[in-house]
Amino acid sequence: MNxxxxxxxxxxxxxxxxxxxxxxxxLALSAIFLPMDRRLPMEICLVLAMAQGWNLLCGYTGLxxxxxxxxxxxxxxxxxxxxNTLGISPFLGLAFSAVVSAAVAVVIALLxxxxxxxxxSIGIWVLADCLRLLVGQWDLVGSAQGMVLNxxxxxxxxxxxxxFWAALALVLVTQFAVFGLLRTRFGLGLMAIRDNETxxxxxGIAPGRSRVIAFVASAVICAVAGAIYYLSVLxxxxxxxxxxxxxxxxxxxxxxxxxxxxxxxLIGTAIYFLLREFLQDHGGLFLIVQGAIAALxxxxxxxxxxxxxxxxxxWQLFPTKWVTQ
Amino acid sequence: xxxxxxxxxxxxxxxxxxxFGLGLAFAFGIMRIVNIAHGEFIVLGAYIGASLLxxxxxxxPVVIVLVAVITFALGWALQTVMLNRxxxxxxxxxxxxxxxLSIIIRNALVQYYGADIRAIDIGPLQDQGxxxxxxxxxxxxxxxxxxxxxxFVLMHLLLTRTTLGRAFRAAADDFEILETLGFNRKRVYAxxxxxxxxxxxxxxxxxxxxxxxxxxxxxxxxxISFEVVIIGGIGSLRGSFLAGLFVGVVQLIGLRINPNSxxxxxxxxxxxxxxxxxxxxxxxxxxxxx
Amino acid sequence: xxxxxxxxxxxxxxxxxxxxxxxxxxxEGETVAIIGxxxxxxxxLLRTMIGLTQCRNGRIRLAGEDVTRLRCDLxxxxxxxxxxxxxxxxxxxxxxxxxxxxxxxxxxxxxTLNRVYDLFPAMKEFRSHRASDLSGGQQQMVxxxxxxxxxxxxxxxxxxxxxxxxxxxxxxxxxFDGIRKEGVSIVLVEQDTxxxxxASDRLYCLLKGxxxxxAKSSTVTxxxxxxxxxxxxxx
Numbered sequence: 034m035n036x037x038x039x040x041x042x043x044x045x046x047x048x049x050x051x052x053x054x055x056x057x058x059x060l061a062l063s064a065i066f067l068p069m070d071r072r073l074p075m076e077i078c079l080v081l082a083m084a085q086g087w088n089l090l091c092g093y094t095g096l097x098x099x100x101x102x103x104x105x106x107x108x109x110x111x112x113x114x115x116x117n118t119l120g121i122s123p124f125l126g127l128a129f130s131a132v133v134s135a136a137v138a139v140v141i142a143l144l145x146x147x148x149x150x151x152x153x154s155i156g157i158w159v160l161a162d163c164l165r166l167l168v169g170q171w172d173l174v175g176s177a178q179g180m181v182l183n184x185x186x187x188x189x190x191x192x193x194x195x196x197f198w199a200a201l202a203l204v205l206v207t208q209f210a211v212f213g214l215l216r217t218r219f220g221l222g223l224m225a226i227r228d229n230e231t232x233x234x235x236x237g238i239a240p241g242r243s244r245v246i247a248f249v250a251s252a253v254i255c256a257v258a259g260a261i262y263y264l265s266v267l268x269x270x271x272x273x274x275x276x277x278x279x280x281x282x283x284x285x286x287x288x289x290x291x292x293x294x295x296x297x298x299l300i301g302t303a304i305y306f307l308l309r310e311f312l313q314d315h316g317g318l319f320l321i322v323q324g325a326i327a328a329l330x331x332x333x334x335x336x337x338x339x340x341x342x343x344x345x346x347x348w349q350l351f352p353t354k355w356v357t358q
Numbered sequence: 359x360x361x362x363x364x365x366x367x368x369x370x371x372x373x374x375x376x377x378f379g380l381g382l383a384f385a386f387g388i389m390r391i392v393n394i395a396h397g398e399f400i401v402l403g404a405y406i407g408a409s410l411l412x413x414x415x416x417x418x419p420v421v422i423v424l425v426a427v428i429t430f431a432l433g434w435a436l437q438t439v440m441l442n443r444x445x446x447x448x449x450x451x452x453x454x455x456x457x458x459l460s461i462i463i464r465n466a467l468v469q470y471y472g473a474d475i476r477a478i479d480i481g482p483l484q485d486q487g488x489x490x491x492x493x494x495x496x497x498x499x500x501x502x503x504x505x506x507x508x509x510f511v512l513m514h515l516l517l518t519r520t521t522l523g524r525a526f527r528a529a530a531d532d533f534e535i536l537e538t539l540g541f542n543r544k545r546v547y548a549x550x551x552x553x554x555x556x557x558x559x560x561x562x563x564x565x566x567x568x569x570x571x572x573x574x575x576x577x578x579x580x581x582i583s584f585e586v587v588i589i590g591g592i593g594s595l596r597g598s599f600l601a602g603l604f605v606g607v608v609q610l611i612g613l614r615i616n617p618n619s620x621x622x623x624x625x626x627x628x629x630x631x632x633x634x635x636x637x638x639x640x641x642x643x644x645x646x647x648x
Numbered sequence: 649x650x651x652x653x654x655x656x657x658x659x660x661x662x663x664x665x666x667x668x669x670x671x672x673x674x675x676e677g678e679t680v681a682i683i684g685x686x687x688x689x690x691x692x693l694l695r696t697m698i699g700l701t702q703c704r705n706g707r708i709r710l711a712g713e714d715v716t717r718l719r720c721d722l723x724x725x726x727x728x729x730x731x732x733x734x735x736x737x738x739x740x741x742x743x744x745x746x747x748x749x750x751x752x753x754x755x756x757x758x759x760t761l762n763r764v765y766d767l768f769p770a771m772k773e774f775r776s777h778r779a780s781d782l783s784g785g786q787q788q789m790v791x792x793x794x795x796x797x798x799x800x801x802x803x804x805x806x807x808x809x810x811x812x813x814x815x816x817x818x819x820x821x822x823x824f825d826g827i828r829k830e831g832v833s834i835v836l837v838e839q840d841t842x843x844x845x846x847a848s849d850r851l852y853c854l855l856k857g858x859x860x861x862x863a864k865s866s867t868v869t870x871x872x873x874x875x876x877x878x879x880x881x882x883x
Contacts, residue, residue, distance in 0.1 A: 091450075097454070151386070154453060155392070155584045156584075158581065159581050159584065159585065159628065159629075162578075162621070163622065163625045166625070170616070170618065170619065281457075284457065317468055317469045320461060321461070321466055323461060324458040324459065324461030324462040325458065325462055327458035327461070328456075329458075331444070331451045331458065332443060332444070335451050
């Protein structure tokens with residue numbers, strides 16, 4: 034052995050990465066060029082972005098959150114408030130959503146400092162419920178009735194396209210930003226914390242700080258996605274924006290697709306929307322099936338669909354496993 | 359003293375909240391399992407009880423016993439079929455699976471009973487009052503409160519005087535050694551979950567007599583249970599009871615001040631206590647004698 | 649009469665192999681010691697004997713019956729009891745509650761509350777104390793009594809002397825005659841080789857998960873033990 038071993042991160046599976054980029058590219062192009070109503074592709078992009086953000090927290094840091102609907106609501110309401118009271122352009126308002134949600138996330142992280150496992154999961158749920166109730170009492174934002182977006186200079190003809198482009202931009206940035214983040218030292222540190230916190234701390238990784246960064250990132254992603262969604266319908270109310278259903282949707286996608294993988298949310302999103310289309314006339318049954326699939330996945334394939342595939346084949350479309358050279 | 363009826367009602371509701379919290383803490387303390395569907399089982403108690411009352415016209419005490427038996431079986435089945443496969447150091451699988459279960463139960467209730475808000479009416483007893491210290495207090499709330507206290511007392515006796523109770527406490531301390539004494543861990547867990555569910559379901563039924571419920575009430579009940587557990591501690595019966603009373607009184611006073619606030623005041627009081635305790639957080643998780 | 653038999657047992661602890669092809673026997677009424685350095689696999693072997701850990705390969709027989717894959721509580725009901733390393737009493741229960749729990753699923757036999765109080769008269773004083781309030785020596789008395797109250801055929805003792813003062817250890821070992829008189833077989837895992845030798849009929853010495861020495865305690869030489877314990881030969 035001569036000299037120190039330098040571990041250059043070399044990623045296994047360059048071919049896989051090309052496959053991943055091609056896949057995402059194909060999906061993006063089909064969304065752009067297929068002649069269809071922009072609403073569904075926009076929704077798919079947003080939900081996928083939310084799932085990737087939540088997955089960064091749950092799959093890679095190990096913190097299971099049942100309260101990310103809080104950030105969707107915060108993002109949406111910030112946008113509406115800022116546009117309605119300051120007259121700012123809606124798309125600029127998204128920047129405000131990002132900043133405010135980051136601040137809220139930091140406060141929540143402080144409130145839940147030291148909480149683990151169930152205490153964290155349900156604790157943030159209580160916080161989300163508090164926000165829902167508090168916003169529902171706030172006259173400035175219309176209390177329980179909610180409020181309509183007051184942006185007269187929106188061009189109705191191009192608006193649908195505009196929100197779609199915003200959603201597409203968000204999901205592409207999210208997908209590759211999270212991917213890039215996980216390939217850094219920081220990302221490796223996150224995975225180390227998830228697997229064995231004490232060991233990680235003993236090699237100098239700061240679990241608390243890393244978790245907060247991941248938490249804030251996931252919050253911002255969900256907030257901007259939520260803001261774009263409610264922007265597209267030009268109306269927001271507390272029951273909708275802070276609905277647990279957002280969290281359930283995200284949970285389903287990540288768990289069924291495969292938590293802790295970048296490919297998992299892609300698959301999970303596809304399954305979610307296919308299932309929704311298939312059961313669109315049976316709303317109640319759709320929800321029951323969602324719950325059943327989530328529970329069964331946890332029982333029999335806790336690593337999710339992509340986890341199963343990866344276990345068999347070792348494929349990585351977005352390689353995040355290091356190999357030292 | 360216009361707040362007196364509110365406080366008394368808060369105590370009554372609080373006794374039930376204490377049982378909600380006890381159910382959640384019981385499962386967690388013994389098995390380290392958080393049953394996210396806990397709230398839905400509480401609501402199930404109300405729905406099953408309501409159905410029995412309207413279909414069979416049996417007296418309330420009998421219905422309570424029937425609901426107890428049915429929900430015990432449900433809890434036992436939940437543990438045996440699903441949760442016993444997920445015991446382990448990682449709490450996430452059980453939480454996600456029970457979250458899935460809660461979604462199933464909630465929406466199945468919507469499908470079967472509809473999403474409307476209901477309340478149970480048990481006839482003339484609903485409005486009977488008794489005069490104490492010059493104020494009229496409902497007979498029903500007193501009965502409900504006494505039932506809650508009775509259940510707590512029974513649990514105390516179970517945990518301190520019976521083999522099963524000792525086994526529960528021992529399982530919380532060291533389940534491996536309990537097995538070496540000849541106890542079947544999975545069966546102990548199944549009975550524990552059955553008990554946890556049945557206590558909460560009975561309380562859910564009793565609450566439904568005084569308050570309204572719908573398939574969506576489960577979430578609120580779960581969050582209340584969680585708050586009671588955090589405030590009262592996991593290893594303490596007395597803690598759960600007192601914490602329940604506290605949350606109940608705060609909740610009702612809050613609703614009196616602002617009828618649209620829902621569980622907000624309870625949530626806020628919870629966070630204040632959480633913040634106050636954060637310096638002492640490790641002490642929260644230390645086991646205390648019941 | 650052979651009571652407990654291990655044949656070619658391989659036990660894994662997560663991904664690491666803890667024992668390699670271990671075979672040993674314990675006869676009725678016998679006291680067998682298992683000695684060896686830390687990490688030699690002794691405790692893992694005891695855990696396997698009571699079913700807390702499953703062995704990957706090999707067979708375990710209790711009175712002729714194949715119990716290799718038997719669940720721990722069923723093994724306990726067939727007469728295997730454990731005095732665990734570190735005592736591991738139920739800390740939130742009192743001494744008496746710990747003992748009552750042991751009696752709840754016990755086999756029929758001579759051990760009763762009165763008998764164990766005769767064996768350790770000092771326990772009567774702290775019978776209503778919480779287990780977590782006791783000293784190490786007191787805990788050890790309770791741990792042994794708890795195991796005895798299940799009326800076992802074979803008593804597995806894991807590092808009885810760990811963390812205890814020598815005087816206390818002597819008192820604990822002094823009670824062994826009383827236990828042996830009832831015909832209970834004892835498997836003694838010990839780091840203290842002198843005690844192990846004087847308290848047992850036969851001994852096995854493990855090194856890195858393998859049996860290096862199997863000998864009668866009365867005739868084995870210190871050199872043989874040292875060689876097996878450390879794995880070195882003196883020139």
